[in-house]
Amino acid sequence: MAAPDILWQNGRFGQTSRRDKWWLEPLLVFLGLGAFLAYANWAAFQGKYYTAGPYISPFYSPEIWGDSPHAWFHGRPSWYPSFLPFSPAFLILWIPGLFRLTCYYYRGAYYKAFWADPMACAVGEPRKSYRGEKTLPLVAQNFHRYFLRLSYIVWFFLLIDAVESFWFDGHFGIGLGSLVLSANVILIAGYVFGCHAFRHLVGGSIDQISKHPVRHQLYDCVSCLNSRHKKWAWASLVSVGFSDIYVRLCSMGIWTDWRIF
DSSP, X not given: OOOHHHHHHXXXXXXXXXXXXXXXXXXXXXXXXXXXXXXXXXXXXXXXXXXXXXXEOTTSOSOSEESSTTOSEESOOTTSOXXXXXXXXXXXXXXXXXXXXXXXXXHHHHHHHHHOTTSSTTSOOSOSOOOTTSSTTGGGGGGHHHHXXXXXXXXXXXXXXHHHTTEETTEEOOBHHHHHHHHHHHHHHHHHTTOHHHHIIIIITOSOGGGOHHHHHHHHHHHHHHTTHHHHHHHHHHHHHHHHHHHHHHHTTSSOOOBOO
């Protein structure tokens, strides 16, 4: 009798002898990531309703060019092509977007959910060969380490936004939006500082990390976050989307920000 792996490799797409609900996880990932991508693109193209008082949507921060009080430079940049639609989100959202796209966890998630590569273990694939990540377009996944560094810059500005969200007309206060943006920063920190590439950066390249006590301690801290990287990835994805929704609805007057203090 042929081994199980031979049976599914030579079988039709989706053919398997598995009896568990192997299709459930890729289906949920497809629906979850698909919904977020649809909403994020819609929100980015809006170009409005992304600020409310001291709050600014994480999709638009830092606002380099724009029309809100949070913008560094007001208006549309002169170098931006006039025939293209403009939104302040276009100048910044590509950084966290490409960071997540090339993330080690998300690769495995959307490879299964969107490309069926493979859809699940011991399940027939829609292709007969595997080229790996050594050729285009997947070789571009190796740029993940560079998007990581850029993402820390974006996270730093989100941290500033969270601090500023506690100041209303020059006075300290606490609004529900302040807590929403603060929670978002914490969850994103758990995700980006638990990144596999950051773990390698702080200690993975050292042959005997025990001889570097400071970096060893940092490596252990990152490893602790990394062990739950999947949970941080999804929690931060939900929080960044909800943060935009909260600020957007407050800006539109649909929600009224609850001032706790």
